[in-house]
Amino acid sequence: xxxxxxxxxxxxxxxxxxxxxxxxxxxxxxxxxxxxxxxxxxxxxxxxxxxxxxxxxxxxxxxxxxxxxxxxxxxxxxxxxxxxxxxxxxxxxxxxxxxxxxxxxxxxxxxxxx
Amino acid sequence: xxxxxxxxxxxxxxxxxxxxxxxxxxxxxxxxxxxxxxxxxxxxxxxxxxxxxxxxxxxxxxxxxxxxxxxxxxxxxxxxxxxxxxxxxxxxxxxxxxxxxxxxxxxxxxxxxx
Numbered sequence: 001x002x003x004x005x006x007x008x009x010x011x012x013x014x015x016x017x018x019x020x021x022x023x024x025x026x027x028x029x030x031x032x033x034x035x036x037x038x039x040x041x042x043x044x045x046x047x048x049x050x051x052x053x054x055x056x057x058x059x060x061x062x063x064x065x066x067x068x069x070x071x072x073x074x075x076x077x078x079x080x081x082x083x084x085x086x087x088x089x090x091x092x093x094x095x096x097x098x099x100x101x102x103x104x105x106x107x108x109x110x111x112x113x114x
Numbered sequence: 115x116x117x118x119x120x121x122x123x124x125x126x127x128x129x130x131x132x133x134x135x136x137x138x139x140x141x142x143x144x145x146x147x148x149x150x151x152x153x154x155x156x157x158x159x160x161x162x163x164x165x166x167x168x169x170x171x172x173x174x175x176x177x178x179x180x181x182x183x184x185x186x187x188x189x190x191x192x193x194x195x196x197x198x199x200x201x202x203x204x205x206x207x208x209x210x211x212x213x214x215x216x217x218x219x220x221x222x223x224x225x226x227x228x
Contacts, residue, residue: 034214034216046216107155
């Protein structure tokens with residue numbers, strides 16, 4: 001079946017640094033990808049929709065200057081957490097729909113900001 | 115706004131026991147409803163879905179019926195196996211249909227013991 005990968009699977013960084021997370025669709029093209037954030041024992045919260053060839057659309061309350069999204073190609077979207085702080089520590093998950101009715105999720109990236 | 119509420123876990127069952135994980139939703143209109151499963155170390159996978167009232171989604175022995183009158187989409191399985199141990203997420207597509215955006219419940223961890 002279709003696979004979505006994320007890299008890295010986990011990252012530890014110092015406060016104030018920036019971290020880039022990649023999301024790739026391995027065997028299909030995706031003009032749209034989604035980025036979610038999950039806190040421990042809580043649900044996944046949609047952060048933004050990544051659009052190939054145009055700007056990302058952010059959900060209410062998500063800082064677009066904090067979470068930079070670039071949909072570089074039909075198989076790659078990146079999320080950059082800029083000037084990361086401990087409160088940004090979380091589990092970040094991307095998804096990509098190869099069609100209208102299906103979505104495939106990446107395995108997630110765990111970010112710990114010290 | 116739209117929301118999804120799942121029963122809190124963890125749920126611990128013996129092999130071959132009957133499983134029910136409750137899910138209720140709040141939504142305007144009639145969104146598509148989903149159950150996703152996340153096995154350890156893997157991304158979320160679609161387990162089943164229902165797109166309109168009274169629809170029954172089924173897969174791998176799991177079933178869920180879209181109940182408009184009770185705004186529920188409870189997940190059931192008649193006889194669980196150890197391999198069913200995972201985190202289960204109820205979700206709806208919203209706030210509007212065919213956007214690909216999903217609103218998730220908080221997830222329910224299922225542990226099946228031999």
